[in-house]
Amino acid sequence: MVNQRMLGLGTARSVIRELFEYGKQRSAVVGAENVFDFSLGNPSVPAPDAINETAIRILKEQPELIHCYTSAQGDAAARQRFADSLNRRFQGSYTADQFYITVGAAASLCCVFNGLACPGDEFIVFAPYFPEYKVFIEGAGAKMVLIPPEIEHFQIDFAAFEAALTPHTKGVVVNTPNNPSGVVYSRETLEKLADILRAKEAEYGHPIYLISDEPYREILFGGAEPIWIPHLYGDTIVCYSFSKSLSLPGERLGYVLVPGQVTDAKQVYAAVAGAGRSLGYVNAPSLFQQVVSQCCDLTSDLSVYEENCKLLVPALREMGYHVAEPGGAFYLFLRTLEPDDVAFSERAKQFDLLLVPGSGFGAPGHVRLAYCVQTEMIRRALPKFKALAESYW
Amino acid sequence: MVNQRMLGLGTARSVIRELFEYGKQRSAVVGAENVFDFSLGNPSVPAPDAINETAIRILKEQPELIHCYTSAQGDAAARQRFADSLNRRFQGSYTADQFYITVGAAASLCCVFNGLACPGDEFIVFAPYFPEYKVFIEGAGAKMVLIPPEIEHFQIDFAAFEAALTPHTKGVVVNTPNNPSGVVYSRETLEKLADILRAKEAEYGHPIYLISDEPYREILFGGAEPIWIPHLYGDTIVCYSFSKSLSLPGERLGYVLVPGQVTDAKQVYAAVAGAGRSLGYVNAPSLFQQVVSQCCDLTSDLSVYEENCKLLVPALREMGYHVAEPGGAFYLFLRTLEPDDVAFSERAKQFDLLLVPGSGFGAPGHVRLAYCVQTEMIRRALPKFKALAESYW
Numbered sequence: 001m002v003n004q005r006m007l008g009l010g011t012a013r014s015v016i017r018e019l020f021e022y023g024k025q026r027s028a029v030v031g032a033e034n035v036f037d038f039s040l041g042n043p044s045v046p047a048p049d050a051i052n053e054t055a056i057r058i059l060k061e062q063p064e065l066i067h068c069y070t071s072a073q074g075d076a077a078a079r080q081r082f083a084d085s086l087n088r089r090f091q092g093s094y095t096a097d098q099f100y101i102t103v104g105a106a107a108s109l110c111c112v113f114n115g116l117a118c119p120g121d122e123f124i125v126f127a128p129y130f131p132e133y134k135v136f137i138e139g140a141g142a143k144m145v146l147i148p149p150e151i152e153h154f155q156i157d158f159a160a161f162e163a164a165l166t167p168h169t170k171g172v173v174v175n176t177p178n179n180p181s182g183v184v185y186s187r188e189t190l191e192k193l194a195d196i197l198r199a200k201e202a203e204y205g206h207p208i209y210l211i212s213d214e215p216y217r218e219i220l221f222g223g224a225e226p227i228w229i230p231h232l233y234g235d236t237i238v239c240y241s242f243s244k245s246l247s248l249p250g251e252r253l254g255y256v257l258v259p260g261q262v263t264d265a266k267q268v269y270a271a272v273a274g275a276g277r278s279l280g281y282v283n284a285p286s287l288f289q290q291v292v293s294q295c296c297d298l299t300s301d302l303s304v305y306e307e308n309c310k311l312l313v314p315a316l317r318e319m320g321y322h323v324a325e326p327g328g329a330f331y332l333f334l335r336t337l338e339p340d341d342v343a344f345s346e347r348a349k350q351f352d353l354l355l356v357p358g359s360g361f362g363a364p365g366h367v368r369l370a371y372c373v374q375t376e377m378i379r380r381a382l383p384k385f386k387a388l389a390e391s392y393w
Numbered sequence: 394m395v396n397q398r399m400l401g402l403g404t405a406r407s408v409i410r411e412l413f414e415y416g417k418q419r420s421a422v423v424g425a426e427n428v429f430d431f432s433l434g435n436p437s438v439p440a441p442d443a444i445n446e447t448a449i450r451i452l453k454e455q456p457e458l459i460h461c462y463t464s465a466q467g468d469a470a471a472r473q474r475f476a477d478s479l480n481r482r483f484q485g486s487y488t489a490d491q492f493y494i495t496v497g498a499a500a501s502l503c504c505v506f507n508g509l510a511c512p513g514d515e516f517i518v519f520a521p522y523f524p525e526y527k528v529f530i531e532g533a534g535a536k537m538v539l540i541p542p543e544i545e546h547f548q549i550d551f552a553a554f555e556a557a558l559t560p561h562t563k564g565v566v567v568n569t570p571n572n573p574s575g576v577v578y579s580r581e582t583l584e585k586l587a588d589i590l591r592a593k594e595a596e597y598g599h600p601i602y603l604i605s606d607e608p609y610r611e612i613l614f615g616g617a618e619p620i621w622i623p624h625l626y627g628d629t630i631v632c633y634s635f636s637k638s639l640s641l642p643g644e645r646l647g648y649v650l651v652p653g654q655v656t657d658a659k660q661v662y663a664a665v666a667g668a669g670r671s672l673g674y675v676n677a678p679s680l681f682q683q684v685v686s687q688c689c690d691l692t693s694d695l696s697v698y699e700e701n702c703k704l705l706v707p708a709l710r711e712m713g714y715h716v717a718e719p720g721g722a723f724y725l726f727l728r729t730l731e732p733d734d735v736a737f738s739e740r741a742k743q744f745d746l747l748l749v750p751g752s753g754f755g756a757p758g759h760v761r762l763a764y765c766v767q768t769e770m771i772r773r774a775l776p777k778f779k780a781l782a783e784s785y786w
Contacts, residue, residue, distance in 0.1 A: 002508055010665070252496070280672065
């Protein structure tokens with residue numbers, strides 16, 4: 001008898017994987033160019049040339065040193081580069097010892113949830129949400145409390161949020177720009193969130209940590225600059241990954257930043273590091289600690305995501321779809337043309353459109369469209385979306 | 394209030410780190426060449442040239458593909474290479490889908506413990522042992538049961554082992570060649586272990602998994618070939634890392650192998666994968682999955698470890714030290730010249746010898762000597778060991 005929770009996680013049906021497999025089978029029948037797979041959130045633009053050039057340079061210059069263990073929190077010079085970069089961009093005064101380098105965003109989140117969670121603790125998550133949050137929070141022995149989506153603008157349903165806060169609330173997770181909606185929280189939303197949390201901290205007499213999961217921080221449209229959430233709320237812990245900004249999802253590199261202003265900052269940092277130890281993260285990959293930190297002010301050419309978005313949104317709205325206004329990332333969230341999003345996703349397959357049902361993200365009645373694909377594929381997909389809409393007339 | 398266990402792990406005093414820090418301070422006073430640091434188990438030989446050459450070639454040939462997500466269990470071609478390599482060496486018939494590629498041996502162990510552990514389960518560990526086993530087993534919610542060392546030969550105290558087996562025993566961990574002793578289990582030891590486990594499986598009516606932690610598998614002396622433990626015991630799960638064989642500890646790459654002969658093999662594999670998901674391991678680093686799998690039949694030049702061993706053991710025995718007969722890895726386990734190993738380690742510091750007390754490995758009255766160092770440093774250290782021994786006359 002193995003652990004039943006782990007067995008369940010290891011054998012769980014993955015809607016996204018099944019769509020992807022279906023797409024491969026269907027491609028064999030009708031040709032890959034006739035299957036429009038919007039299921040996967042894989043960056044479609046390559047890493048900057050500087051990434052591979054830097055890796056090659058380091059491998060040639062330090063062939064004997066680069067593969068050694070680093071300290072568990074990450075190489076000191078790499079952490080200093082991350083601090084310097086954020087200080088330049090956001091007028092911060094972060095220090096290297098506030099950074100804990102991780103094997104990507106999932107590891108960042110797991111270290112934070114495991115570091116913070118005490119028996120009985122709850123973490124609040126806003127739908128629509130990345131479903132692995134539930135896996136990670138429950139893996140840390142805590143409870144996830146889900147706030148239903150505010151489906152007009154996909155900001156926050158503050159009435160539901162306030163009703164969900166209790167003295168057991170250890171933290172709140174935000175993810176903006178959002179997977180799966182592509183929506184960016186407004187400054188007004190974030191300030192209101194901060195005000196409520198501050199009031200509740202005072203009422204309960206203990207900190208409520210805002211865990212800001214920011215893998216899409218750099219993918220913002222219309223020239224917008226990211227809102228730096230630690231400036232709005234003192235008890236913010238930042239979880240970052242370079243998977244999307246540098247198109248390096250396979251290399252697994254990110255960090256946790258516990259700013260000095262956070263309540264019990266040193267204890268929180270130590271607990272995050274202790275969680276990293278307990279979960280078996282010895283250190284983040286040594287070569288990519290150097291490569292990424294030396295390139296951390298760069299991004300891939302992210303402009304194609306905005307181009308794709310500008311092509312899709314007006315066209316889809318013209319066809320009669322309701323689309324939440326996207327502000328970044330590479331996702332659109334479409335209201336489905338029938339209440340059952342799984343049935344809608346099935347119907348879309350008849351038009352060779354692969355769209356992920358929103359139920360899995362806590363937002364039934366919607367589908368996610370990952371448009372990190374070739375622009376010309378989108379152009380060819382538009383008539384299919386039109387035909388799908390017309391099938392509901 | 395953060396999680397107290399994680400806070401404890403994150404702030405725990407590390408004897409090895411403190412010795413290392415002491416060594417740096419002492420070096421500033423007496424010169425680095427006069428401090429003999431045997432505290433760290435860091436490979437002292439570089440990775441084979443083929444590693445860096447392969448990495449550079451892949452970065453040049455596949456600059457746009459190499460950094461993508463792989464499947465959670467690892468790239469299929471990489472898993473096939475690992476299977477082919479083991480099949481050639483050990484006449485196995487392993488398949489790619491029995492391998493789960495991990496972020497190193499610590500991750501391999503965490504995925505296995507978390508995948509197997511049900512409430513009330515126990516895992517048996519033999520002293521001397523790698524102390525993170527306790528962290529990983531307790532992190533999985535299980536109990537570690539420690540068998541005291543058999544201090545004459547550092548094989549297994551079978552009477553103590555048999556007394557410790559209960560229906561709660563879910564698994565048994567072996568680590569040969571051993572950290573910290575450098576001892577290799579004999580075929581006789583492993584066969585007797587297998588016999589006892591088979592009898593207990595029959596008695597209890599459930600499997601007892603033998604978790605073989607093998608990062609030192611390739612570092613064997615006198616031309617010995619590794620004993621392939623799955624051939625001796627059907628319910629063996631192999632946890633491997635390339636950290637030592639290829640001198641890549643910082644890159645974090647290893648695997649779990651669940652052979653098809655293991656009881657409930659498919660469920661065990663799925664639970665290991667589910668644990669990887671719950672712990673936040675998305676996939677092992679993509680570039681190094683390719684690099685390592687393309688070089689997995691190579692090793693670093695490991696001969697220096699045997700050379701160092703041959704220099705140390707007779708010299709130390711000549712001085713009157715009792716040294717367990719090493720068979721591989723790069724550690725020696727010395728019986729201390731007073732019962733208190735911490736006091737002995739302190740006395741050794743007076744001679745600028747940095748040796749790790751055995752208490753932390755579950756074997757008081759011993760110190761660990763990690764001789765993955767320059768051979769000439771060992772030559773210069775020998776008079777210090779002599780002076781240390783004479784100080785007890």
